[in-house]
Amino acid sequence: MVFSERIxxxxxxxxxxxxxxxxxxxxxxxxxxxxxxxxLPKVEWADMPRGIGQYGMSEGEPALREAIxxxxxxxGIACEASQVLIVSGSQQTxxxxxxxxIDPGTEIILEAPTxxxxxxxxxxxxxxxLSVPQEADGPxxxxxxxxxxxxxxxxxxxxxxxxxxxxxxxxxAKRDAVAALLDEFGVTLxxxxxxxxxxxxxxxxxxxxxxxxxxxxIYTGTVSKTLLPGLRVGFLIATPDLFPHLLRxxxxxxxxxxxxxxxxxxxxxxxxxxxxxxxxxxxFYRVRRDAMQVALEEHFAELADWxxxxxxxxxxxxxxxxxxxxxxxxxxxxxxxAFMPGEPFFAKPDENPGYLRLNFSHISPExxxxxxxxxxxxxxxxxxxxxx
Amino acid sequence: MVFSERIxxxxxxxxxxxxxxxxxxxxxxxxxxxxxxxxLPKVEWADMPRGIGQYGMSEGEPALREAIxxxxxxxGIACEASQVLIVSGSQQTxxxxxxxxIDPGTEIILEAPTxxxxxxxxxxxxxxxLSVPQEADGPxxxxxxxxxxxxxxxxxxxxxxxxxxxxxxxxxAKRDAVAALLDEFGVTLxxxxxxxxxxxxxxxxxxxxxxxxxxxxIYTGTVSKTLLPGLRVGFLIATPDLFPHLLRxxxxxxxxxxxxxxxxxxxxxxxxxxxxxxxxxxxFYRVRRDAMQVALEEHFAELADWxxxxxxxxxxxxxxxxxxxxxxxxxxxxxxxAFMPGEPFFAKPDENPGYLRLNFSHISPExxxxxxxxxxxxxxxxxxxxxx
Numbered sequence: 217m218v219f220s221e222r223i224x225x226x227x228x229x230x231x232x233x234x235x236x237x238x239x240x241x242x243x244x245x246x247x248x249x250x251x252x253x254x255x256l257p258k259v260e261w262a263d264m265p266r267g268i269g270q271y272g273m274s275e276g277e278p279a280l281r282e283a284i285x286x287x288x289x290x291x292g293i294a295c296e297a298s299q300v301l302i303v304s305g306s307q308q309t310x311x312x313x314x315x316x317x318i319d320p321g322t323e324i325i326l327e328a329p330t331x332x333x334x335x336x337x338x339x340x341x342x343x344x345x346l347s348v349p350q351e352a353d354g355p356x357x358x359x360x361x362x363x364x365x366x367x368x369x370x371x372x373x374x375x376x377x378x379x380x381x382x383x384x385x386x387x388x389a390k391r392d393a394v395a396a397l398l399d400e401f402g403v404t405l406x407x408x409x410x411x412x413x414x415x416x417x418x419x420x421x422x423x424x425x426x427x428x429x430x431x432x433x434i435y436t437g438t439v440s441k442t443l444l445p446g447l448r449v450g451f452l453i454a455t456p457d458l459f460p461h462l463l464r465x466x467x468x469x470x471x472x473x474x475x476x477x478x479x480x481x482x483x484x485x486x487x488x489x490x491x492x493x494x495x496x497x498x499x500f501y502r503v504r505r506d507a508m509q510v511a512l513e514e515h516f517a518e519l520a521d522w523x524x525x526x527x528x529x530x531x532x533x534x535x536x537x538x539x540x541x542x543x544x545x546x547x548x549x550x551x552x553x554a555f556m557p558g559e560p561f562f563a564k565p566d567e568n569p570g571y572l573r574l575n576f577s578h579i580s581p582e583x584x585x586x587x588x589x590x591x592x593x594x595x596x597x598x599x600x601x602x603x604x
Numbered sequence: 605m606v607f608s609e610r611i612x613x614x615x616x617x618x619x620x621x622x623x624x625x626x627x628x629x630x631x632x633x634x635x636x637x638x639x640x641x642x643x644l645p646k647v648e649w650a651d652m653p654r655g656i657g658q659y660g661m662s663e664g665e666p667a668l669r670e671a672i673x674x675x676x677x678x679x680g681i682a683c684e685a686s687q688v689l690i691v692s693g694s695q696q697t698x699x700x701x702x703x704x705x706i707d708p709g710t711e712i713i714l715e716a717p718t719x720x721x722x723x724x725x726x727x728x729x730x731x732x733x734l735s736v737p738q739e740a741d742g743p744x745x746x747x748x749x750x751x752x753x754x755x756x757x758x759x760x761x762x763x764x765x766x767x768x769x770x771x772x773x774x775x776x777a778k779r780d781a782v783a784a785l786l787d788e789f790g791v792t793l794x795x796x797x798x799x800x801x802x803x804x805x806x807x808x809x810x811x812x813x814x815x816x817x818x819x820x821x822i823y824t825g826t827v828s829k830t831l832l833p834g835l836r837v838g839f840l841i842a843t844p845d846l847f848p849h850l851l852r853x854x855x856x857x858x859x860x861x862x863x864x865x866x867x868x869x870x871x872x873x874x875x876x877x878x879x880x881x882x883x884x885x886x887x888f889y890r891v892r893r894d895a896m897q898v899a900l901e902e903h904f905a906e907l908a909d910w911x912x913x914x915x916x917x918x919x920x921x922x923x924x925x926x927x928x929x930x931x932x933x934x935x936x937x938x939x940x941x942a943f944m945p946g947e948p949f950f951a952k953p954d955e956n957p958g959y960l961r962l963n964f965s966h967i968s969p970e971x972x973x974x975x976x977x978x979x980x981x982x983x984x985x986x987x988x989x990x991x992x
Contacts, residue, residue, distance in 0.1 A: 217792070217820060217845055217846075218705075218758060219704055219705060219849065220703065220704060220705055220706055220707045220710065220729075221707050222703065222707075223703075223704060223849055226849060226852050226853065226856075227852075228852070229852065229855060232662070232855070250658065250659055251658070251659075253655065253658060256654055256655070256657045256658060257657075258654060259657070261649030261650070261652070262649070262650070264649070266644055266646060267641065267644070268834050269644045269645075269647070269831075269832030269833070269834040269835065270638065270639070270641060270644060270832075270833060270834055271638055271639075271828075271833040271834065272834055274620070303858075304692050304836075304858040304862070305858050305859055307856075307857070307858050307859045308857065308858045311856065311857045311858065315608065315610065315611075315728075316607055316608060316611060317606075317607060317608055318608055319608045319609050319610075322608065333855075333856070333859075336856055337856050340703075340853075340856055341608075368606075370606060404605070432605060440659075443657075444657030444658075445657070445658060445659045446656050446657040446658055446659065446660055446862065446863035446864060447657065447862055447863075447864060448692075448858060448859070448860070448861065448862035448863075449862075457605060458605075461607065461611055461614060464614050464615075464616070464617065465614065465728075467617060467620070467721075468614075468695075468699065468721070468724055468725050468728055469695070469696065469699045469857065470691075470692040470693050470695050470696045470699070470836060470858075471693055471695045471721075471836070472836070473836065474692070474834065474835055474836035474837075474862045474864070474865050475834035475835075475836075476834060476835060476862070476864050476865055476868075477862050477864055477865075480864075
């Protein structure tokens with residue numbers, strides 16, 4: 217059997233395997249990124265018109281495109297509904313962007329760490345990944361300038377607001393500086409914002425695309441983190457030079473996004489009901505974030521450093537004594553605790569040992585302490601073995 | 605702006621443009637392939653569990669995979685639920701198969717004509733298309749053998765049952781012969797069957813994949829033609845050597861298919877309610893097929909030849925005096941009638957003039973005669989101009 221060349225780059229998904237192992241009910245899992253079941257809103261279907269069952273437009277439902285454009289304008293993004301493409305979850309934006317830009321060897325700029333599933337999509341298409349180290353307030357600007365001066369990347373893929381996995385929120389200054397650099401070098405920005413609305417602490421986060429003056433851009437988001445991921449409804453907004461190509465790629469990928477999910481999303485976007493739901497969601501997750509912080513202080517203060525995430529679903533821990541955290545997985549699962557190793561979030565995993573991503577949205581607060589205590593013990597055991 | 609090399613092969617979709625023009629209410633459209641609005645079944649949502657809103661498995665809902673495997677086994681396809689992948693409409697199967705097999709220059713075998721959106725997907729990824737002429741009972745076997753002897757295609761993509769556009773149903777003999785040839789040369793079969801259930805006249809059509817003894821295969825179908833296309837729920841079944849790769853490609857494409865549509869599809873598959881609906885659907889479309897045949901005899905007997913389709917949604921006309929039917933579109937739209945030119949259904953459009961695809965499912969029978977009369981006049985005018 218002869219497969220395409222790209223299949224040699226199709227990696228088995230470590231996350232899939234961890235999540236499968238973590239499904240045993242006795243496992244306390246910090247591994248996934250699932251919204252809490254209790255916070256899935258009750259939705260109504262009775263009013264959905266029968267005609268929604270028919271084929272739809274590849275662009276998406278006109279009213280939903282209008283609502284998303286209006287929402288984006290309220291964030292400062294100058295755009296029209298004609299620039300909005302409804303996608304089958306924002307993961308699809310990554311697939312479409314890969315197809316639009318990436319040939320084997322095409323250079324792209326990523327944060328280090330970056331979103332694992334984006335990295336996998338870009339690498340599948342053969343991208344040469346240029347990494348920019350992530351600091352607490354955004355990317356290291358000198359490194360970004362150097363990559364732009366020494367290379368000709370097709371785009372920069374950035375997650376400036378509560379990045380999965382690092383939880384970093386770019387500062388105002390870094391947002392401005394990144395926009396200015398991309399304008400200076402004429403490099404397209406793909407700005408991925410699934411976690412924008414999951415904000416627990418005040419602070420500005422105007423999108424970087426709204427600060428661009430010349431560079432092309434794709435801005436992408438989803439209702440998966442705030443409404444229902446099972447709907448598989450996301451969106452992208454693109455500059456007019458990119459939009460027609462993305463639309464044709466969308467049509468070739470799956471004709472159009474399911475209309476049932478689009479209709480449901482439209483029942484929520486921009487409504488008072490949605491605002492109230494978002495507010496509840498933030499309160500709920502803030503409590504879990506705070507409980508996790510307390511438990512981490514108790515069990516991990518000697519083992520790791522971290523910043524308290526101001527939004528999103530994850531803590532990102534840096535071990536004081538680095539080790540390849542992938543080697544901890546088997547021991548952790550034996551102790552019925554699951555976590556996500558940090559290495560796969562880097563284009564060069566082996567050069568970046570010593571990080572853990574811990575989800576705080578899914579596990580109930582009363583099980584937190586026990587789970588973190590077990591995980592800390594697994595790490596201590598590994599340190600002892602390494603020292604022996 | 606530097607795009608990937610494949611974007612140079614991303615064609616503007618003629619169908620999109622025709623369908624857009626055909627949306628004016630005064631246009632009588634034979635162009636699309638939409639199910640009749642009146643036959644979209646009324647569906648219930650009240651019993652859908654809230655948990656369906658959560659993220660799901662990339663493979664699809666376990667119960668739906670079981671139901672599809674059982675249905676396939678009843679067609680003679682030896683398979684397990686573990687070989688079933690739920691996709692976002694069967695169009696996605698083409699995207700995943702393109703990624704799995706096609707590098708620029710990869711040879712593949714197609715029927716001539718073949719399904720337009722498949723051709724576009726394969727060509728986007730850079731396939732070198734080897735065409736096998738379609739006859740009334742299936743592909744020309746000598747041509748197929750010759751392609752297999754002289755080339756090393758990655759797969760053969762075939763639509764043996766009521767193909768869009770030609771409406772051909774392969775005979776039993778050709779199904780056996782094709783299976784034997786693919787086994788002999790060890791070439792993977794992708795068998796696409798969206799129209800299997802839309803059958804109006806009796807006759808066997810056991811899938812070709814069920815006749816293979818050695819070759820790998822992907823079998824794909826959808827609920828779009830029989831239930832609701834707006835759900836975007838299709839499936840593929842693949843041999844175990846292909847399945848794990850397709851699953852990872854699915855995950856990279858959009859994580860998983862929307863669960864709301866999957867849940868609804870599961871309420872129908874294998875039920876008495878579904879059988880009754882399919883029976884109504886066949887009766888409804890058979891009446892329209894027969895009305896179209898009468899109207900065609902009246903208006904096109906001197907202009908074209910065709911076979912009466914035994915299933916599917918289309919008549920495929922061969923003009924007695926060939927001309928590039930794309931050149932008829934403007935004149936037809938001026939007369940407020942739309943159709944689909946045949947040329948784009950061939951890998952080499954310019955070498956295959958003189959075919960028209962006419963849909964009979966969407967237009968109401970009382971408007972048929974007027975629409976076909978106008979279209980016939982447009983063709984006669986073109987013949988006169990060409991003769992002048």
